[in-house]
Amino acid sequence: MLKEGQVRIPAGCAISGIFSRSGARTSGEAIIKSISTMHDRSNGLGGGFAGYGIYPEYADFYAFHVFYDTQAARDACEDFLEAHFDIVNLSKIPTRRHPRITDEPMIWRYFVNPLHVKLEASQLDEREYVARCVIRVNDQLEGAYIFSSGKNMGVFKASGYPEDVGAYYRLEEYSAYSWTCHGRYPTNTPGWWGGAHPFALLDWSVVHNGEISSYDANRRFIEMFGYKCNLLTDTEAITYIIDYLGRRQGLTLPEIAQVIAAPFWSTIESRPAEERARLTYLRNAFAPLLVTGPFSILVGFDGGLMALNDRLKLRSMVVGEKGDTVYIASEECAIRVIEPSLDRIWAPRGGEPVIVTLDKGGK
Amino acid sequence: MVIQANLTHFKTLNEQIRACPDADITVGCCTGQRYIASGMSGRRITVHGTPGNALGAYLDGCTIEVFGNAQDATGDTMNSGEIIIHGSCGDATGYGMRGGRILVEGDCGYRGGIHMKAYEGQLPVLVIGGQAGSFLGEYLAGGLIIVLGRGVGGLPPVSYFCGTGMHGGKIVLRCDEAPQGLPRQVLVSEATAADRAELLPHLEAYCRRFGGDAQALAAERYFVLTPNPEAGYKQLYTFN
Numbered sequence: 001m002l003k004e005g006q007v008r009i010p011a012g013c014a015i016s017g018i019f020s021r022s023g024a025r026t027s028g029e030a031i032i033k034s035i036s037t038m039h040d041r042s043n044g045l046g047g048g049f050a051g052y053g054i055y056p057e058y059a060d061f062y063a064f065h066v067f068y069d070t071q072a073a074r075d076a077c078e079d080f081l082e083a084h085f086d087i088v089n090l091s092k093i094p095t096r097r098h099p100r101i102t103d104e105p106m107i108w109r110y111f112v113n114p115l116h117v118k119l120e121a122s123q124l125d126e127r128e129y130v131a132r133c134v135i136r137v138n139d140q141l142e143g144a145y146i147f148s149s150g151k152n153m154g155v156f157k158a159s160g161y162p163e164d165v166g167a168y169y170r171l172e173e174y175s176a177y178s179w180t181c182h183g184r185y186p187t188n189t190p191g192w193w194g195g196a197h198p199f200a201l202l203d204w205s206v207v208h209n210g211e212i213s214s215y216d217a218n219r220r221f222i223e224m225f226g227y228k229c230n231l232l233t234d235t236e237a238i239t240y241i242i243d244y245l246g247r248r249q250g251l252t253l254p255e256i257a258q259v260i261a262a263p264f265w266s267t268i269e270s271r272p273a274e275e276r277a278r279l280t281y282l283r284n285a286f287a288p289l290l291v292t293g294p295f296s297i298l299v300g301f302d303g304g305l306m307a308l309n310d311r312l313k314l315r316s317m318v319v320g321e322k323g324d325t326v327y328i329a330s331e332e333c334a335i336r337v338i339e340p341s342l343d344r345i346w347a348p349r350g351g352e353p354v355i356v357t358l359d360k361g362g363k
Numbered sequence: 364m365v366i367q368a369n370l371t372h373f374k375t376l377n378e379q380i381r382a383c384p385d386a387d388i389t390v391g392c393c394t395g396q397r398y399i400a401s402g403m404s405g406r407r408i409t410v411h412g413t414p415g416n417a418l419g420a421y422l423d424g425c426t427i428e429v430f431g432n433a434q435d436a437t438g439d440t441m442n443s444g445e446i447i448i449h450g451s452c453g454d455a456t457g458y459g460m461r462g463g464r465i466l467v468e469g470d471c472g473y474r475g476g477i478h479m480k481a482y483e484g485q486l487p488v489l490v491i492g493g494q495a496g497s498f499l500g501e502y503l504a505g506g507l508i509i510v511l512g513r514g515v516g517g518l519p520p521v522s523y524f525c526g527t528g529m530h531g532g533k534i535v536l537r538c539d540e541a542p543q544g545l546p547r548q549v550l551v552s553e554a555t556a557a558d559r560a561e562l563l564p565h566l567e568a569y570c571r572r573f574g575g576d577a578q579a580l581a582a583e584r585y586f587v588l589t590p591n592p593e594a595g596y597k598q599l600y601t602f603n
Contacts, residue, residue: 037395040373267523270544313473313497316435316454331434332453333395333413337370345432347453347472349522350497 013209014041014162014183014330015317017298018338019305021324021359025053028171031179034327034334036163038183041209041330044100046184046196047165048157050205050300051176055152061088061111062130062202065148065155067193068106073143080141084133085112093156094170101160101168105193109154127202127247132226134201139228145194150203151302157182157196165196177358178305180298182207194231199239203302206242208235209315209330210295221288235297241289242299253299253306253355258282260291261311261351298328304357313350320345326356368393373415377401380408390414395434400425404444416453419446422463435472438465441487447572451493460487460506464565468573471495471510479532481505490569494520500588503529509565511580512537519586525549526588534588535562541586547594554585 016034020026028049035047055063064081068074081087089111095104114129122129134149148155153176156169162183182197198205212218212234219229219237225248227240238260245251245259259282263271268279283290294314299306307328309317320327320335320342327335332345348354364385368376373396380388380399386406390399393412400408401417404424411430418434419427422441432450440459451469457476462485473496476489487506492513499521500508512520519542526534526549535558536542541551554562559581567577 037370040397264523266544313454316472318453331395331413331415332432333393333415333434336413337394347496350473 013185014038014334015181015207015209015296015298016329016334017180017207017300017305017307017327018178019326019328019356020177021326021356023053023177023358024324025175025177026179028166028174028176028179030338031181032163032166032171034329034338035166035181035183037334037337038329038331039161039163041185042161042183043185044161044164045159045186046157047160047162047182048155048184048196048198048207049162049166049169049171049179049181050148050153050155050198050200050207051171051174052153052178052203052300052302053176054154054174055111058089058111059152061113062149062151063154064110064112064134064146065093066108066110067145067147068108069143071106073141074106074108076141077137077144077146080133080137081110081112084115084118085110086115087112094173095168096170098160098164098168100164101158103159103193131202131243131247135226135228139230145231147194148200148205150200150205153200153203153205153300153302155198155200155205157193157198159193159196178300180205180207180300180305182209195233197235198300199231199233199236201239201243202247203300204239204243204246205300206235206239206297208238208295208297209317210297210310211293212237212291212295213293214291217288218291238291238295238297241291245286245289246301253304254353255282257306257308257351257353259286259289261308261353262290263311263351296330304355306356307348307354309348309350309352311351316347318345318347319354324359326354328354365389365391367391368396368412370394371396373397373399393431400427419444422446432469433467438463441465443485449573454496457487457489457508460489461485462487464488464568465490466569466572467491467493469493471499474498474501476503476506476508476534477501479503479506479508481532488565490565491520492569492573495522495525497522497524498527499525500529500532500534501527503534503590504531506532507561507565508532508534509562510534510536511569519543526590529588530590532590533558536586536588537580537583538586539584545588548591549588550591552587552589554587558585558587 093107158165197207215234245256295310296315296317321344376396389409395415397415401420407426416435418437420439422444424444428447433452435453436455443462446465454472455474460479470493471491491510510520517539519538527546570577
C-alpha cells in the first residue's frame with residue numbers, strides 16, 4: 001500500500017479548537033459537535049483530537065499513545081519501553097465499537113518516566129531523551145507508532161470522520177481545558193490511521209488544513225537535527241519544525257510564526273528599522289523552515305494554543321471569544337453551533353498568530 | 364415560508380428551498396449549509412444564522428438578505444441579483460462576480476472581489492462598510508468595489524496587495540490619505556464629481572439597509588484606484 005508522500009494528496013480538511021483560559025475542563029462533546037458541522041470538508045479518511053489536561057492523576061508522567069499493527073510490534077516496542085522507561089501504568093485505550101471505524105490497530109497507552117540511570121547515562125535533557133526515544137520507535141520499529149507523547153495531554157485519531165472518531169474513543173469521558181480537532185480530506189491516498197491528525201511530539205500537537213508546497217525543503221532541513229519524517233505527511237514536518245524552533249532553539253511562539261509564515265520581503269521593507277532587522281534575521285537564519293502553500297494550523301502545547309494562517313491566508317480561519325473561552329475554527333458555523341452568542345468574532349490576518357494561554361499559568 | 368435549517372445537510376436544505384413554491388422564503392437557524400440559493404432567480408431569501416460557503420454562487424436574480432455573518436465565497440461568479448449581509452463576510456466575497464450587487468455592512472476577508480468583470484450592461488458592485496483584507500480586487504477586470512472604512516478612523520481600509528494585477532474596473536476607498544505600497548498596475552486619484560455621482564446610488568442602497576446619510580457620505584473624501592494602462596501585465600510574473 002502506498003502511504004502519503006508516495007502519492008500526491010491535495011487536502012481540504014477542517015480544524016476546530018476550544019480553549020478555556022481559566023483552565024475549566026470540559027468533555028469532548030462540544031468539540032465533536034463543532035467539527036461535525038464541517039462534515040463535508042472531510043471525506044472520512046482521517047479524524048482526530050488532542051486534549052490537554054486530560055490526565056491530572058498522571059500529570060507528571062509522559063502519556064504514550066501507541067498504535068500496533070501486530071503483536072510482534074507490540075512485544076518489540078514494550079521491550080524498548082521497559083529498557084528506557086519506568087512504566088507506571090499501561091492499558092488498552094478504551095474504545096467503543098463503531099460501524100464506520102474499521103481496520104483498527106491495537107491501541108495502547110503507557111504512563112512513563114525515563115529510567116533514571118539511562119537518562120543520566122545519556123547526558124541528555126529529559127525532554128530530549130523522550131523525544132529521541134519516540135523518534136527511534138517510530139523510525140525503527142516496524143508496525144509500532146507512538147502518536148502521542150506529552151504530559152497530561154493526549155491525541156486520539158483514526159481513519160474515519162472526526163465525529164465518528166470522537167465517539168469511537170469515548171471522548172465524552174475525558175475532560176480538557178484545551179481541545180483541538182481535525183477532519184481530513186485526502187483525495188488521492190489510502191486512508192490509514194497514522195496519517196490522521198493531530199501529529200504530536202512531547203506536548204506539541206498540530207492539526208493542519210492545507211498542503212505544504214515546501215515539504216521537501218522543510219523535511220531535508222529538519223532531518224539534519226535528528227527528526228525522521230517517516231510518516232511521509234506534510235503536517236508531521238510542521239510538528240518537528242515547531243519542536244525544533246520552540247524547544248531546541250528557544251524561539252517564542254510569535255517568532256516561530258514569523259519563521260514559518262514569514263512576511264514577504266516587500267512587507268518587511270515597509271516596517272520600522274528595528275522590526276525590519278529582526279524579521280530579516282529570522283527569515284535568513286531559518287530560511288529552509290519557511291512553510292509555503294496554503295495552511296491554517298492549530299498548535300496545542302502545555303498551557304496554551306496557537307492558531308496560524310499561511311501568509312497569503314489561503315485557508316479560512318475564524319476566532320471567537322465568549323467570556324474566558326476562545327474558539328477557533330475553519331468556519332464560523334462550527335463556533336456558533338456550540339456558542340451562538342459570542343462576545344467577539346474575527347478573522348486573523350495571514351501570518352498573524354493568535355496565541356492563547358491559561359490565566360496565571362493555570363494556577 | 365419559513366424553513367428551519369438547524370443541522371440539516373446542505374443538500375436537503377437546498378432541495379427544500381428549490382421545491383418551495385413561495386417567492387419569499389426565510390431560512391432560520393442556518394448552521395453553515397453551503398450553496399444556499401446558488402444559481403437561483405426570482406426569489407427573495409432571508410437567512411438567519413450563519414450561511415455556509417458559496418452563498419448565492421452563480422446567483423441569477425434573487426435577493427438574499429443575511430442577518431448574521433457570511434462565510435467564504437459569497438456571491439461567487441454571481442450574475443445578477445443582490446446579496447445584503449447584516450454583518451461581515453469571509454474570504455473571496457464576490458469572487459469572479461459578473462453582475463448584481465453585494466452589500467456588506469461590516470468587514471470583508473481576504474480576496475474580496477477578485478477578478479470581477481463587466482460586460483455591456485453587466486456591472487458588478489461590491490460595497491464593504493468596514494475594511495477589507497489583503498488582495499482586494501486582485502486581477503480586477505471590471506465592476507466597482509467600494510470600501511467605506513467605517514470604524515477605521517480615516518486610515519486606508521485595505522491591506523496588502525490591493526488591486527494587484529488589476530486591468531479594469533474601479534476600486535473606491537473612503538479615507539483621508541491615499542493607501543501606500545500599491546502595485547504598479549494601479550493608479551490612484553482623488554474622487555471626481557463624476558466618481559461621486561457613480562457612487563451615490565450604491566451609498567443610498569447601503570444607507571437604506573444599514574442606516575446613515577448617503578448624501579453626507581458621498582461628500583466625504585474618497586480615493587479611486589484604476590488600472591494603470593502603462594503597467595499592464597508585462598513582466599508581472601516572469602521576466603520574459
